[in-house]
Amino acid sequence: xxxxxxxxxxxxxxxxxxxxxxxxxxxxxxxxxxxxxxxxxxxxxxxxxxxxxxxxxxxxxxxxxxxxxxxxxxxxx
Numbered sequence: 001x002x003x004x005x006x007x008x009x010x011x012x013x014x015x016x017x018x019x020x021x022x023x024x025x026x027x028x029x030x031x032x033x034x035x036x037x038x039x040x041x042x043x044x045x046x047x048x049x050x051x052x053x054x055x056x057x058x059x060x061x062x063x064x065x066x067x068x069x070x071x072x073x074x075x076x077x
Contacts, residue, residue, distance in 0.1 A: 007045070008045065008048045008049055008052055009052065011027075011045070011046075011049045012027070012049045012052040012053050012056065015027050015049065015053060016053060016056065016057070021057070023053045023057070024050055024053045024054055024057065024059065027046060027049045027050045027053055028046075028050055030042075030046045030049075031043065031046035031047055031049075031050055034046055
């Protein structure tokens with residue numbers, strides 16, 4: 001089964017409408033179910049849904065878009 005962009009968008013929108021701020025967490029739970037089942041198509045589909053939800057809600061990896069200037073720099077020894 002091919003994962004179309006429209007299918008991914010519909011799933012992501014439905015998850016956000018149903019779960020609000022918890023949509024990514026709920027989608028990750030579905031992704032984990034697919035991993036447990038060994039369902040490769042499902043894994044790909046839900047990984048895309050999680051990614052789209054993150055982008056839509058403006059969240060993502062901990063340092064995405066952050067300014068690292070406050071991080072300590074390495075000093076030569």
